[in-house]
Amino acid sequence: MGPYLNRIKPWVTVICTAYNHQRYVEEALQSVVEQDYPNVELIVIDNASTDATSGCISRFARQHPNLQFLQNTTNVGLNRAFNQGLSLARGRYIIDLSADDVLLPGRISKQVELFERLSGPYAVVFSNADYIDEQGRRLSSHYPTDPRGRSSTVVPSGNVFRNVLESYFICTPTMMIRRDVLNELGGYDESLAYEDFDFWVRSARLYHYAYLDEVLTLKRQLPDSLAAQVVKPDNALLHSSLIVCQKALERCHTADEYQALASRIRKFIRKAYYAEQYGLVRQFGRLLNRIEQPGLLTKVVLALSCLQVPVNSLYRHYARQAFALPSRQ
Structure with missing residues (x-):
């Protein structure tokens, strides 16, 4: 990750957190390594899964030796597990990927391109997503779309502090985040049971968000999800x-x-x-x-x-x- 190379094509770190995701983790990781963007660092944390998740990750890591794999012996919570990955991350931008979600082709290159064109205090680029069920069948879009696949509703961009207070309008796994902003904020608050609302409140007060109007992620809806x-x-x-x-x-x-x-x-x-x-x-x-x-x-x-x-x-x-x-x- 030399400075010159990072200026031309800035590195992106994908931090994938897994807990009992044996059915989905390989698809999630494969969606990362198949991205067309050349400079991607992949860090995977298994948060003391009780199923075969760690074995699935180990097999995948043997095929992709550049992958960094952390295996927790106790479940330290989602936020601390992510922070473990953040402490190792070297990319300019970060994607927080749950091991049951999927990046669609071209997502990283499109979000980096927008980030590099932005001027001003932008910390996050986010996009639309499709929801899928346990079998991977598409259910709906986070933002309703028109026949061209564009959002048919107005999605806030820029100063979104009031908007994040008002409602959960951002689909969390679609975000690409500047690493320096995450470090400035001290990562995710490890005292909390979930990450996104707190991150939005703390970051949106200081920085702007940009919306990229395209479905670039598949978000899986499961009966035992946080929601x-x-x-x-x-x-x-x-x-x-x-x-x-x-x-x-x-x-x-x-x-x-x-x-x-x-x-x-x-x-x-x-x-x-x-x-x-x-x-x-x-x-x-x-x-x-x-x-x-x-x-x-x-x-x-x-x-x-x-x-x-x-x-x-x-x-x-x-x-x-x-x-x-x-x-x-």
Whole structure:
């Protein structure tokens, strides 16, 4: 990775984290080595899988000796596993790849080309994605597309801080990130159960994001994904969300940013209630009170939470039905 070569074709590091992904990991890794971009560094971390994932990676590594393989003996969590890879990364740009997702041909070269044309404080290039099921069948696109494959909705670019407070509008695995930005932020916050919301809040306050309007990634939807786990009563995701909302409140500057965060907190109040995490409901409620007085619906949810009216089994049934339908996210 000489300086001259890095100026001509900057190196890209793909950090692939795997946990019990034996069915999918080889396809994910193959999608990296088949990219048409010449300068790709691949780092794979098996996070103490209990199935045959590590064996699949080892076989793949024998065929591709430049691959760096880290095998954890205990599961250190997604964020710390990624940071292990980040500490070894030498590329100018980073892709965080889950071992059940797939890079489509040309993704890296197209995102690097856009990054190299950008001027100003851009930290992330992201794209559209198609969702696939366990068998790899395409379900839907993250952003609905027109007959030409272009997004039929307006996708925010540039200063997206308010947008990331408002909703999960970015499909996480589509991102290519400047390594120096990740290092400046200290990588992912290892105290949290998931990475993307916190990274968006911390980076989007300081840097811009650019959208590349093309489907360049296949994102797999599985029944045990993080999105599905958020409805479980014992999940740690909502507590992490509370911490990120607290960080976000400290970073808000304008009235519309405060309102976007308030809207997001109201959603988390409902989710925490559905998950029967009543203490978190009250903590989210106190955080909301620092921005605005709760409306009638939120007051009702807060009151039901104080009474600890159970709704989780009904909500999980609804969530399973919704998950089975093709959707954006």
